[in-house]
Amino acid sequence: MQFRSIAISVVAVASMAAAQLTVTTPSAANWWVAKSTNVLQWSCKADNVPQTFTVLIGNQNPAVLVQPMAIIAIQNNYDCSVLITQDQANQAAGTGYEVLLANPINNTDVYARSEAFEIKPLGSLYPTQQAEQVASASAAAASASTTAASSSTKKGNSAAGLGASLVLAAAGVVGGVLAVL
Template sequence: MVALTRFVLSASLAGLAAAQGLQITNPSANSWWVAKSANTFSWTCNSSPQSQFTVLVSNSNPAILVSPIAIIAIESNVDCSKLITQDQSNQPASGGYRIILANPLNSSDIYAQSDEFEIKPLGSAYPSTTPATGPSATSASGAAASGSAAPQNGQNNAASIKNAGFGVGAAIAAGLAYFL
């Protein structure tokens, strides 16, 4: 009975996360960043009730990052993409990274997070770009929508829609699961 209740709760959370509409489209498992380079971060904008969020980077390996660090304190949910400079995110080459979008006043209130992705060593090639579709096709620079075959200005322009958003519902479910 408890397992069934948790399954139903998990399914409800998946629906709630999808309803929020905020998803990270780049980076992803198939779209990496390059260390000490400018990289593009993109998301489905204007499809979420969150008007602002904090952008954090985390790593599953505590030897790389002990805890998530903020790379953008407050980002408006209108741009759809942002160029992350090497000064904003000067992380070492490794796998296990995630981008997290969180409440600017409480970073434990997570709105969305990316798939795990890799930061490749300086000089590595960026992934090839494919034409974006759906809400993420519009970006501030137009790079993701252009479908160009090669990155421009050292940017990682690939887009992928394989990410699930997590929000307030996840925090509620975690509290409910504790009592079940």
């Protein structure tokens, strides 16, 4: 009898933690665009939320996607949002998609699930808020690459520094410090 009461308490605590974490984007009103960079946001400031989770994409229709597929193995909760590139999630345009935030050790232990959303065809417009976030992140990435290239050129290692900056930009590094010895 005591074991059952402990088990119920553990389930209640786990449910409480899962209820605190919420996927805010994508949603029915904030769709993604196929073969494009898309925004994933969640409620990271809530109490009792897991520190890390795995990000998966699934579809309610098993003919589209048989089971959820991991697109980020371990994501830190404190980031609050992340840009998902076309290399991470390259699903075809369609409806019934959902993003799941799950336990990194057991992906069937889902902490949060997005609303069902649509992935629109390549070339479609983003919702207004998401378009601003993607543009802002792209501008920050371009600025970081330009700053790194400028910094390395001023230090006298222009060929090596510029080459390293281009490699960082090509790898999709959004921010960071490039130190040239």
